[in-house]
Amino acid sequence: MDRLILFRHGKAEPDSFSGDDFDRRLQPRGQSEAAEMGERLAAQGVAVDLVLVSAAERTRETWDALAAAFPQAEVRFEDDLYLAESAAIRRIAEAAGADRKAVMVVGHNPGLHELTLRLMLEGGADPALFSKAQRNFPTAAVALFAIGPDGRPQAEDLLLPERWA
Template sequence: MHELILLRHAEAQPARPGGDDQDRRLSGRGEQEAKAAGTWLASHGVKPDLVLCSPSERTRATCTLALASLEHAPEPQLADEIYDATPGELLALLDQHDEAGTVMLIGHNPGVERLVALLVEGRSDEFRGMPPAGLAVIHLHGSLEPGNARLDAFWSP
């Protein structure tokens, strides 16, 4: 893997009383944010070879709407381990797919924002935040190790 695209899910509706967090849907604003993320990816020529997505409703919807802007987007693979993952758990998942040139991972905070910090800064406690539908495009300098990457682009709606 030489490039990693991290996308946090777009704005979601609050959980219903007694409802499951994984069932939260995107808000109307969130749908627009997800489409805008896809437009940004397409306009910058970012093309993932592999897409890994959390199974939650809001991440799947973000994925569908964002990928709709890309030509020949790969079929997303749902990965249960993305939901509520630590940066270490996300690294372990990504290590299983290092044969792909560009990997896109669609997930949740704080895991996604801490993974950006870990890869770029070498520490996961030095995160700056990742808003809903925020995108980080990271270039890896060799192996997938802390501090072994460069943040090439950051976008948020």
């Protein structure tokens, strides 16, 4: 894997019809921000060949909203990404992405935020970028990392929805 993209799901409703967190759907703002972030990534020339999506409803809807930006990507829905810790997210991405160029994970906080910070520290990220990531990783936030041949991550960018920019 040459690139890892961590994408937090869009803004979700506070409760679901079933009362189960797993079934929470996106709010209209969550749908529009996810689509906007997909467009921003595509406009920057970001290509993705594998997308790993938590099986939760809000992450599936996030992928649906941004999928048009990555029509060639293979998509896998992963139960183990639901509310996964940072180490688990990394293991899943590395295993699935062993023979891929670019992998996107659509998942949840706190795991994605923790993994973003861990990868930035590991790769010696610019202090200003690390500080920005440390302050907030809101819904529809995206962290991009280049992965070197030695597996070392290099923070490329942190994209936040316009309301946080």
